[in-house]
Amino acid sequence: MYIDRNDTICAIATGLGKSAIGKIRVSGPEAIEICNGIFIGKKRISEMETFTAAFGRIYDEGRQYDEVIALVMKAPHTYTTEDTVELDLHGGPFVMKRVMELLVSKGARVAEPGEFTKRAFLGGRIDMTEAEAVMDVINSETDMALNASLNQLSGNLRDEISDIREKLIYNTAYIESAIDDPEHYELDGYAETLQDTVNEILERLDKLLAGFDEGRLIREGINTAIVGRPNVGKSSILNTLLGEERAIVTDIEGTTRDTLEEYISLDGIVLKLIDTAGIRETEDKVEQIGVDKARTSISSADLVLLVLDGSDDITEDDKNLVKSITDKKVIVLVNKSDKEESFNADRIRDLLAKEFKDELPAIIEFSAKTGGGKDLLKAKISELFYEGHLDYNSEVRITNVRHKGLVVDAEESLRKVLQSIEDGVGEDFYTIDLMAAYESLGTVIGESLEDDLADKIFKEFCMGK
Numbered sequence: 001m002y003i004d005r006n007d008t009i010c011a012i013a014t015g016l017g018k019s020a021i022g023k024i025r026v027s028g029p030e031a032i033e034i035c036n037g038i039f040i041g042k043k044r045i046s047e048m049e050t051f052t053a054a055f056g057r058i059y060d061e062g063r064q065y066d067e068v069i070a071l072v073m074k075a076p077h078t079y080t081t082e083d084t085v086e087l088d089l090h091g092g093p094f095v096m097k098r099v100m101e102l103l104v105s106k107g108a109r110v111a112e113p114g115e116f117t118k119r120a121f122l123g124g125r126i127d128m129t130e131a132e133a134v135m136d137v138i139n140s141e142t143d144m145a146l147n148a149s150l151n152q153l154s155g156n157l158r159d160e161i162s163d164i165r166e167k168l169i170y171n172t173a174y175i176e177s178a179i180d181d182p183e184h185y186e187l188d189g190y191a192e193t194l195q196d197t198v199n200e201i202l203e204r205l206d207k208l209l210a211g212f213d214e215g216r217l218i219r220e221g222i223n224t225a226i227v228g229r230p231n232v233g234k235s236s237i238l239n240t241l242l243g244e245e246r247a248i249v250t251d252i253e254g255t256t257r258d259t260l261e262e263y264i265s266l267d268g269i270v271l272k273l274i275d276t277a278g279i280r281e282t283e284d285k286v287e288q289i290g291v292d293k294a295r296t297s298i299s300s301a302d303l304v305l306l307v308l309d310g311s312d313d314i315t316e317d318d319k320n321l322v323k324s325i326t327d328k329k330v331i332v333l334v335n336k337s338d339k340e341e342s343f344n345a346d347r348i349r350d351l352l353a354k355e356f357k358d359e360l361p362a363i364i365e366f367s368a369k370t371g372g373g374k375d376l377l378k379a380k381i382s383e384l385f386y387e388g389h390l391d392y393n394s395e396v397r398i399t400n401v402r403h404k405g406l407v408v409d410a411e412e413s414l415r416k417v418l419q420s421i422e423d424g425v426g427e428d429f430y431t432i433d434l435m436a437a438y439e440s441l442g443t444v445i446g447e448s449l450e451d452d453l454a455d456k457i458f459k460e461f462c463m464g465k
Contacts (some may be wrong), residue, residue: 003317005028005029006028006029006121007028008026008027008029008031008034008107008109009028009108009115009116009119010026010027010100010109010111011024011025011104011110011111011115012100012115013025013086014025014091014098016093016096017091017093018091018092018093019091020091021038021088021089021090021091021162022088022091022095023086023087023089024087024089024099024103025085025086025087025116026086026108026357027078027079027080027082027085027116027119028083028108029080029082029083029110030107031082031108032046032072032074032084032092033046034103034105034108035039035070035085035087038058038059038065038103039057039058039070040055040056040057040058040059041054041057041070042043042056043056045072048070049070050072050073050077051071051073053071054070054072055066055068056069058087058089060102065099065102066095066099067089067090068087069088070085070086070087070088071085071086071087073085073086074384076123079116079117079120079125080116080119080120080123080125081119081124082119082123087099094316096422114128118131121446126247127155127441127445128444128445128446129155129157129158129400129403129446130155130446132400142422144264157397157398157403157444157445158445160204160208160447161441162331163199164204164441165442166437167197167201167437168201168434168437171194171197171430172430172431172434172435172438174433175187175190175427175428175430176398176428176431177178178190178197178427187427190427191421191427193419194430195421197252198417199413199415199418202285202411205410205411207217207405208397209398209404209407209411211398212399215399217270217385218285218300220272221263221270221271221272222271222302222381222385223268223272223274223301224271224272224273224274224303224305225274225298225304225305225306226273226274226275226276226296226307226327227276227297227304227306227307227321228306228307228308228309228318228321229309229315229321231319232308232309232312233307233309233368234275234276234307235275236335236336236369237333237366237368238262239368240371240374241266241271241374242262242266242273255320261273262275264376266374266377267376269378269381269382271303271381274301274327276294278296278299279397280409280432295324298325299358300322301328302329302374303328303330303331303381303384303385304325304328304329304331305330305331305332305333306321306322306325306330306332306333306361307332307333307335308332308333308334308364309335310334310365314347314351319351322355326355326356329361329385330356330361331362331364331377331380331381331384332348332361332362332363333364333373333377334350334363334366335366335367335368348365360442362383364377403444406440406441406443406444407440407444408438409436409437409440410441411437413436413437413440414434414437415434416433416436417433417434
């Protein structure tokens with residue numbers, strides 16, 4: 001995405017459906033001039049003070065387009081750091097389309113997805129972590145996800161990274177100054193001082209990485225595969241958790257031939273539920289494709305909900321399935337527990353004990369028919385992923401895979417510094433790896449971000465943001 005800051009851009013900033021109010025946002029050096037030419041009210045837009053609003057009409061060549069409220073925000077104290085005008089119209093798609101066409105005819109151009117936020121980034125108003133948090137706020141589906149995004153949007157991660165980078169650049173500058181001017185800067189014993197500093201930084205980076213998994217799950221949800229042999233009630237359980245008939249349920253084995261994905265929130269715990277085909281040995285080529293997809297879902301899952309039929313005996317397919325999930329976090333749902341012939345859970349424990357050597361998975365008697373066991377399931381998921389509590393504090397976390405990779409790169413560079421100190425090599429070698437760590441962390445906050453990566457990030461944004 002090439003950004004010409006001399007361009008003036010416009011976009012519809014609200015949904016395209018019918019609504020009471022629709023917003024069109026205009027930003028750039030000619031935003032006020034363009035809007036001034038089509039707005040008629042008691043005040044001209046060019047005469048308005050910043051952060052003020054005026055009622056008027058959109059007119060052009062004697063034709064009225066709509067009644068609007070115009071909000072004027074002047075540079076540099078705006079979201080984009082540019083002159084910005086927001087036009088609040090009636091929210092009809094047709095009238096907003098006509099006003100957009102009028103703005104383009106007067107010299108504005110339609111903004112690219114994410115271009116408003118990219119201009120905020122290029123103008124120095126926000127760093128890249130805050131820009132990415134904007135979309136996380138928009139996509140948040142629970143209080144925890146929203147709090148995590150707002151925490152990052154407030155600049156907490158930026159402040160932590162910036163403070164670490166300041167320590168890195170200070171030590172790099174000191175070493176280089178001492179090499180160039182040994183009369184005024186002393187390096188004797190400096191290796192020990194640097195070693196302490198690097199270890200302290202590594203502890204801070206380790207803390208960021210330690211919170212990544214929980215932060216990612218808060219942001220993206222727990223990737224949860226519902227697995228079991230055919231006709232044990234996987235699709236019924238999905239429907240029960242969703243509270244709607246989303247998956248087709250029949251008494252015919254092998255009804256589910258493909259994976260079905262849905263998101264739910266269980267009192268703040270977001271699950272990305274994946275209903276899979278029944279896993280068994282089969283000669284049916286189409287069913288086998290579904291079985292293969294189910295196994296792929298298991299391999300990528302954060303959590304496996306293993307469904308067993310509480311009204312039937314353990315089968316070879318059940319035993320083979322248990323063997324394939326021993327390296328995963330597992331909760332066993334004994335479905336059809338409402339039936340009188342439901343068998344004793346001890347037999348299931350015996351099956352699990354043969355494969356899970358360290359700790360048996362939780363076993364929950366569940367009824368897809370009545371919803372019995374749903375509250376216990378929520379509690380067990382909380383224990384597995386959030387240590388039994390769901391409070392989200394203001395601790396700095398990284399929730400983005402891009403951030404994690406760069407922090408890992410920075411740690412590797414800093415460990416090379418420690419190795420150089422241990423090997424007793426010259427101080428000039430320290431600066432190479434110190435600067436590598438500095439650059440990696442700079443890419444996290446966007447201070448050394450290549451254009452193609454920036455484009456990729458902002459293209460994920462919605463129009464008008």
